[in-house]
Amino acid sequence: MRLITINRNKPNSSVEFYGCPMQCKYCSHTRAAFKDYDLDKVVQAMSDNGIRSVFIGGAEPSLHQQEALDLIRMLHKRGKEVVLKTTGHDPDFVANSKGMVSRYVLEMMTPLDDPELFTTLTSYDLPRAQEHLQNTRRTLEVLKGERVRATLRIIPERHDRDKVERIARDLKGHVEELLLTQFMSNPNDISYAGFFSPGPSEETMMELGKAARKHLPRVRVRGNGFEKVF
Numbered sequence: 001m002r003l004i005t006i007n008r009n010k011p012n013s014s015v016e017f018y019g020c021p022m023q024c025k026y027c028s029h030t031r032a033a034f035k036d037y038d039l040d041k042v043v044q045a046m047s048d049n050g051i052r053s054v055f056i057g058g059a060e061p062s063l064h065q066q067e068a069l070d071l072i073r074m075l076h077k078r079g080k081e082v083v084l085k086t087t088g089h090d091p092d093f094v095a096n097s098k099g100m101v102s103r104y105v106l107e108m109m110t111p112l113d114d115p116e117l118f119t120t121l122t123s124y125d126l127p128r129a130q131e132h133l134q135n136t137r138r139t140l141e142v143l144k145g146e147r148v149r150a151t152l153r154i155i156p157e158r159h160d161r162d163k164v165e166r167i168a169r170d171l172k173g174h175v176e177e178l179l180l181t182q183f184m185s186n187p188n189d190i191s192y193a194g195f196f197s198p199g200p201s202e203e204t205m206m207e208l209g210k211a212a213r214k215h216l217p218r219v220r221v222r223g224n225g226f227e228k229v230f
């Protein structure tokens with residue numbers, strides 16, 4: 001298994017898979033190194049009784065479809081709560097994980113009808129961006145009825161109120177929570193497009209949170225030194 005890292009924190013541990021096809025310039029995962037791990041050894045490491053849940057994330061676990069599903073199956077069999085993160089890249093992978101995953105985390109970047117914006121945030125050209133957004137739409141359908149938290153990094157000058165509201169509308173009826181994170185407020189962000197410090201402002205983040213909350217049951221806003229639930 002090609003992983004960035006495993007973390008054996010108790011009770012919530014994590015396994016971070018290596019590689020994401022989107023290669024966003026502001027994402028630390030694009031620069032992360034990987035190590036090859038043996039599946040049985042990873043399962044063994046996570047079998048500690050003190051570990052209750054395992055977050056399977058990284059960049060995009062579905063790139064390692066077989067290994068990720070084997071890991072999910074084995075952890076589920078051992079009674080672990082599995083939390084799976086995805087970008088929505090592969091709806092079939094997500095469908096195959098159902099019944100073994102307690103909660104999903106879906107990384108959103110743009111409204112589903114905005115492939116142009118998608119091309120400015122990722123390395124994808126327009127046809128690939130359109131395909132990805134189509135896959136995300138299908139993933140949302142696959143996840144209907146599951147426990148899903150969506151996440152959205154708010155990047156200054158890329159995500160305004162209109163974009164955030166459109167994303168919230170796309171997610172309506174599909175997710176129980178949307179987490180908005182302020183760009184550069186956590187170690188997974190790399191400076192990008194001239195932004196080297198956390199932004200947009202706390203005030204703007206709160207306004208975006210309120211706007212998204214009009215369409216969703218719960219919105220969490222997180223940034224450098226602040227967190228609020230609407």
Ligand code: SF4
Binds near residue numbers: 023
């Ligand atoms: S930000 Fe998300 S979609 Fe972009 S490279 Fe990182 S993990 Fe992939």
